Amino acid sequence: MDDFLVSLVSIAFHGAAYGMVLYVISVGLSVTMGLMGFANLAHGVFAMAGGYVMISAMSSLGLPYPVALLVAFIAIAVVSLVLEMLLYSRLYGAGELDQVLFTIGLIFISVALARLAYGTLQQPVMLPDYLRGQFSMLGRDFPAFRVFLIAVSAVIVAGLWFGVERTSWGAMLRAAVDNRGMAQSVGINTRRLFMVTFAAGSGLAGLGGALGAEIIAIQPIYPFANLAYFLIVVSVGGMGTLRGPFVAALLIGITDTACKYWLPEFGAFLIYATTVGILLWRPAGLFGRTN
Amino acid sequence: MKSIRTLLTLLMAGAIGLFHAQAFAQTIKIGVINTYSGPNASLGDIMDKGMKLYMKQNEKRLPPGVKIELVIRDDGGANPDKAKQLAQELIVRDKVQILTGLIWTPNAAAIAPLATEAKLPVVIMNAGTSSITTMSPYFARVSFTLWQSSFPTGTWAAKKYKRAYIAVSDFGPGIDAENAFEKAFRDGGGEIVGKVRIPLANPDFVPFIQRAKDAKPEVLFAFIPAGPQATQIMKAYNDLGLAKSGVKFIGPGDLTPDDELPNMGDAPLGVYTVHHYSAASTRPANKSFIAAWKKEYGEKSTPSFMSVGAWDGMDAIYQLIIDQKGKIDGDQSMISLRGYKNANSPRGPISIDPLTRDIVQNEYLREVRKVGGKLANVEIETVATAIKDPWKEINKK
């Protein structure tokens, strides 16, 4: 019984760390899809780029880890803003198929560029000493880095919720997700709202990619290899909400970890089966609005 | 219509390129199927360097007038169907006379029927599942088998530990490693307290290793393909503090490949592995090999066992060319390969078993230590001398 409890704690802990990273990466995608109705399969590109930016900032510029994380966030937000203005905005309202292809194209390009710039090797992350080793809690050892990960993600989540629930920008955002036409007619500048939201969401993905580089390895095929997971978080959680993807990401993180722990022979099977089940039960996701 | 014209033009261009290539009849064409893209492209790179280094060093060994041309193809990883297609094209279009490379077991398995049909000698530079050489009489292997390294690991471990946990990648070589270690460890009186097969495409090892830790073994035996995954699993081992809770980490040398060590931090210090090659070995042949490597590719670059597989593979190929004086025949080549011996490989004495066409070599126990501020696989003892593939020995009638 004690062993069982021990393993439960392990699974909850590692699952939470993984789920938090998934959430920070995917939440932007959820909002983009809900707000602009845009299926951005290339969202993982931002996460990967965030990882690379952090690694370069540390190894080439010698910046300390926390600063490098911040740089990743800002750099990706800025780059995505440019992309939004130049490319993405042309495709709002285009067909699903066009969006899928366009974003797959972006993935191909980014995979190739990443390989040219960094080679195919997985990039090692040089964590500062204070994040290495173990952290003792309740008589058990936890990897310090993952504790840090959960803590930082929790802060981001809190900040995000505050931003959306308590600020005027958040109110506009919620109004626009709810009914874009209505929001426009009451004088909200939806074009600017899109840009800011897109940049913030992508920046978060970059930050998530950088934070999670130890869990989801930064390598050129990153956007492809993890696409299914990001999309599952969004579609299971429901688009255009903050809460949905959060629950979904934790659910997936913990299920995935539990499967690997207890039922490794099933692999990712249960994750996908759960996804199928949930989407059949609620096609718009757990917290999505059926339209 | 335009598209069809373009298509025809492209087809023609291809055909012309082909005639062009046939003009150099004196040249021996060697097809290389290797991995240059995908997550494991680093493996292809380090093998490629091994081959080219050998060719540069040994240009003069070839019979007069004979030239070698490598026809290099990228399989993009464990991609059997692609490998088969590439092999087919190499044989039919490029008319290669020898085929080599082959990092991945599935890829090697996929081309076996082709090799047999075309009577094409294939020198396997890496793929390590025991059964591969039984798949075609035109296969010869210069690399290793997982049984070769994991079986002695089990024998050695059983003398020191009683409880072991096994974690391997879920594909041919991993299952070989598991079976070999388990048999040797059990035969030596040890107990397996648990085992897990990890999917080959896997982003995060932590849950698997946590499970291993919770099973409280004395020793954790692991095999994953040498490459980025080795670093990943080492990180998980370190993050979860297995060393601190007294779990030893051991495995075949794929766990601590020489070229990945610099990415691993201090995590692998004290990890024991058994393998046929370490870049840190002090054999004279290896010292000169390392020196040549560093001179060619820079101080920072380190060869791995895969580079040596490629280097020795080229040596075997040169030998068969020399034996036949530049006129390559499939069956003659195999006779030459069956008798291949090199007392002075960077990894020590090696030969090819005439019966099984598989590699015979020494296996060394190594510990990861700091040498001159850098991690290295330091060879401690030779745990098996001139060992043949144990799987084939056990399964012999």
Next chain:
Amino acid sequence: MGNLHAGGYSANAALRWQESLPWLVAIAAFFLLPEFLNLGARILIFILFALSLDLIVGYAGIVTLGHAAFFGLGAYTAGILSARAGINDPLIQLVASGVTAGLLGVVTGAIILRTRGLALMMLTLAIGSICLEVANKASSLTGGADGLAGITIAPVLGQFRFDLYGKTSYLYCLAILFVCWWFVRRLVYSPFGASLAGIRENNLRMHAIGAPVYLRMLAVYAISAALAGFAGALLTQTSQFVGLNVVSFELSGEMLVMLILGGVGRIYGAFAGPAVYMIAQDQLAKQFPEYWYLGIGSLLVIVVLFAKGGVLGLVDRMVSRIGKGRRS
């Protein structure tokens, strides 16, 4: 109406002379390029795969990210029949592959076609991933990550042995493709095909005119799955090996890309796409894998932004421009 093969009641279904071109090229290639027949056979197989995908993406409007599931099941059915059951006749395998893939199409279609949009796309992805996991884990049957080896294929009709140079493979694939193409073409021009266009154009209205929309979609999904299953079987038979990659997400994605580059919803886009893509890949990608993906990616972005309709769309526009030039 730029779209040549939209079908419908006002469409002229008679064969046009241009439609013989792919077949003439294919036959010419057989005689002129004997060393490229293996590549040729693969192109033909992927054309068949693209054709099956075009049926549901282009004609029924279902965007799928998991079509490789059916291709893979077809490939594994043929492989398992040979390697595990000793049934080596290619035509029997082909039929069996089509049937199993079609059945999987019915079962999974019955589940996923209740949804639309993003949920549908996710479900195709999830089901594709489940198939990959099953293929990976059922290694006693499929060989898992090592792939399924030990496949022998008997001569076609007891006469034509599969040879190293791919002559038999090529002609065999060409024959099967021809039959499937004929069927697809008839389908597109049939009342059923017209009703698919209706579903794609306006699902709600199809319901309102009393069409059994769900059953129609299910039917075309199953037909498409069966065709993909045929293509999978052909791949197994010509390569005598099945690897996990036949069920992979990457294959689904790459196929979609080939189809779109060719031009979606127009039958011959499925011919042009894989042919151009694979020949270009054969010539260019070996030397420069990085630049290859850079090129393909850029091309995709350009096609979506500026060249709707892919290669054939461009051809259409050029032809109509030339036509206009002549007239004026």
Next chain:
Amino acid sequence: MTIALETRNLRKQFGALTVADGIDFRLERGARHALIGPNGAGKTTFINLLTGGLRSNSGGIFLNGEEVTRLSQRARIRRGLGRTFQINTLFRSLTALDNVALAVAERRGVAWNLIGRANRHADVVSESRDLLTSLGLAQDADTRVSDLAYGKQRLVEIAIALGMKPSVLLLDEPAAGVPTMESRRILEVLDSLPQDLAILIIEHDMDLVFRFARQITVLSRGALLAEGTPDEISADHRVREVYLGERDV
């Protein structure tokens, strides 16, 4: 006169909100009947209840004397219930002919033919062409509907419904968004429809309603408010109250 469509005590609630409050309604064969009411009166809900898009909580719906309350949307359509949509619901990139032919083919049961050629189904093609001709769209048969003028698109909207040869036709604001000039054309078309067809029209354009309808039903807050001839309705003070009250505020 026979009754084509009837509802008895039809009731629908969304939680606490009652959107159909025991509606008793009759549509006679050959009727030219209009359903009017202020925004939010429950007109579209009523239509959706009739077609089966929504399920009623209680009450019954009868189509040509047969109870269809529990039948699916599709089953009701097959029993002769046709409708058009307030917002164009067309097959936009198909020709006008194909738009109509799809409906005709469904009715004739040929749409499951997988192999035969669509254009060889002469019965379907000629019927569709005739239908378009009767609506004055003969010239436009082979034009993509998205390329047609809006007024003509509204006509195709009706033509599709007629392709089903319904016995009851529900027209949901057929002239919505159409400029006055063209709405006259729509009225002409409506006048020319077969005499035995029962038509229920929902419309905001009161001109059109009063010119077309022989019978008017007024709906307010999910309940029947008044029913009668145009003259009766225009004289009804309750109707004026509801309308004027709503409109002037």
